[in-house]
Amino acid sequence: MEALKKPVRTIWDIPRPEQFAPGHNMCQGCAAALIMRMLMKVVGKDAIVVMGTGCVEVTTTPFPYTSWKNPWLHLAFENTAAGASGVEAALKALQRKYGVFKDRYIKVVAIAGDGGTFDIGLQSLSGMMERGHDVMYVVYDNEAYMNTGIQRSGATPLGAWTTTTPVGKRMRGEPRPKKDIIGIALAHRIPYIATANPAYPTDMMEKFRKAYETRGPSLVHVYSPCTPGWRIRNEHTIHVSRLAVQTGMWVQLEIENGKPRVTVKVPKRKPVREYLRIQGRFRHLTEEEIQKIQRMVDEYVEEINRWVGEQAIGPVVEE
Amino acid sequence: MSGVEAARRGLVARIDPAGHPLPLSEAAPGSAGRTGFWRTHRPVLEPARCVGCYLCWLYCPEDVIEMAEGAGPRGQAVPVIDYEYCKGCGVCVDVCPTRALKLVEEPIGEG
Numbered sequence A: 001m002e003a004l005k006k007p008v009r010t011i012w013d014i015p016r017p018e019q020f021a022p023g024h025n026m027c028q029g030c031a032a033a034l035i036m037r038m039l040m041k042v043v044g045k046d047a048i049v050v051m052g053t054g055c056v057e058v059t060t061t062p063f064p065y066t067s068w069k070n071p072w073l074h075l076a077f078e079n080t081a082a083g084a085s086g087v088e089a090a091l092k093a094l095q096r097k098y099g100v101f102k103d104r105y106i107k108v109v110a111i112a113g114d115g116g117t118f119d120i121g122l123q124s125l126s127g128m129m130e131r132g133h134d135v136m137y138v139v140y141d142n143e144a145y146m147n148t149g150i151q152r153s154g155a156t157p158l159g160a161w162t163t164t165t166p167v168g169k170r171m172r173g174e175p176r177p178k179k180d181i182i183g184i185a186l187a188h189r190i191p192y193i194a195t196a197n198p199a200y201p202t203d204m205m206e207k208f209r210k211a212y213e214t215r216g217p218s219l220v221h222v223y224s225p226c227t228p229g230w231r232i233r234n235e236h237t238i239h240v241s242r243l244a245v246q247t248g249m250w251v252q253l254e255i256e257n258g259k260p261r262v263t264v265k266v267p268k269r270k271p272v273r274e275y276l277r278i279q280g281r282f283r284h285l286t287e288e289e290i291q292k293i294q295r296m297v298d299e300y301v302e303e304i305n306r307w308v309g310e311q312a313i314g315p316v317v318e319e
Numbered sequence B: 001m002s003g004v005e006a007a008r009r010g011l012v013a014r015i016d017p018a019g020h021p022l023p024l025s026e027a028a029p030g031s032a033g034r035t036g037f038w039r040t041h042r043p044v045l046e047p048a049r050c051v052g053c054y055l056c057w058l059y060c061p062e063d064v065i066e067m068a069e070g071a072g073p074r075g076q077a078v079p080v081i082d083y084e085y086c087k088g089c090g091v092c093v094d095v096c097p098t099r100a101l102k103l104v105e106e107p108i109g110e111g
């Protein structure tokens, strides 16, 4: 199956064939499984997948089995982007010296978790973006180091319980807000940056398609609920994802050559309480703490609206 | 590699030009075995309520739903679930706009 060329506007534009096999070890209701499925549908068979360790890797490649129909390379935690850069450079050299793949576009797709991207792999990602490698980088963000047992990462949101940000007398979950990975990518002036969310699959797949078609580095930051880590019901994966957008906790962005745009507008926002209340990791929050998060989101939304030059995300309207 | 091992799902032995066997993995369903065994509940379709909207197919994280075109009572497409690998997460039930899918307790001794 070739990489998708036509824009994805409706469900009918989504290709039926799959490049990612079911029956892997990802948990019931894991959003990362859905994200990988959609990603591979878009990029097709000519992508070389380069993967940093984390849940997706460990659950889909128990040697000698695999769920990946594509060429697939395992990398350590800190060097996903470095490995991806190397594969891309090697492809170019092979093309130049021996003329292989002359009429085929082979592209490197790097995939890593938030821990492997926001924290440990940040330097290699920075190098990849700075040098301008032709790599599409996808970070699936489940907001903690899930594979090793729910330790906090730079992507863990304010107030969230994890095993290393416990809830007790001294600590009330994660003390700091999430790191701004989009801002970091922007500072490298790469041609394509986007945020995506599995509750909006056509939007997500269109962003994957554009990121794949970009010549040069592209980054797609994908929101990815984790059922055991977030203490949510298995069937609530999509429900929680949608609430993240409807409350302004997550904004659907696309930045093409530095020009930002909100792809999913939210005229009336829901209060963040609705998002926090259905997740066990936020169960300890008091009304005061919820209000603090609400104010933080209000400020973030204002900042985004100013940046994109329109009121893409509206005010909170209590129902 | 023994013949028994080579016959296991996903594992493929290829012979290189010099005649050495190469243990290569080829993608196949069930890299983690029959994940249908994980289920405590299974999604069951009531075809009369289904409007053939494809949303369950779209959102199934496991990719175990196939849409059967024209197979519904009103000629609509209806989902066919592969219970070999369906993990019973219930996402399809949650996203179905017409409540055509229901989660029912898994019968003991089956699945």
Ligand SMILES: Cc1ncc(C[n+]2csc(CCOP(=O)(O)OP(=O)(O)O)c2C)c(N)n1
Pocket: A053, A054, A055, A056, A076, A077, A078, A112, A113, A114, A115, A116, A117, A142, A144, A145, A146, A147, A148, A153
């Ligand atoms: C240098 C290094 N440190 C620690 C580990 C152990 N380790 C493997 S996966 C993982 C967590 C990955 O977290 P993230 O990137 O967020 O992916 P997730 O598991 O959440 O999907 C850790 C700490 C490792 N493999 N290499």
Ligand code: SF4
Pocket: A025, A026, A027, A028, A029, A030, A031, A032, A055, A056, A059, A142, A146, A147, A225, A226, A227, A228, A229
């Ligand atoms: S622990 Fe979370 S991220 Fe990892 S497979 Fe399970 S649901 Fe997915």
Ligand code: SF4
Pocket: B043, B059, B060, B061, B062, B063, B064, B065, B081, B085, B086, B087, B088, B089, B090, B091, B092, B093
């Ligand atoms: S219960 Fe989950 S795995 Fe099974 S068909 Fe529904 S969405 Fe897919």
Ligand code: SF4
Pocket: B045, B049, B050, B051, B052, B053, B054, B055, B056, B057, B077, B078, B079, B095, B096, B097, B098, B099, B100, B101
């Ligand atoms: S989501 Fe419900 S109505 Fe739509 S195709 Fe699936 S079962 Fe039918």
Ligand SMILES: [Mg+2]
Pocket: A113, A114, A115, A140, A141, A142, A143, A144, A145, A146, A153
């Ligand atoms: Mg993570």
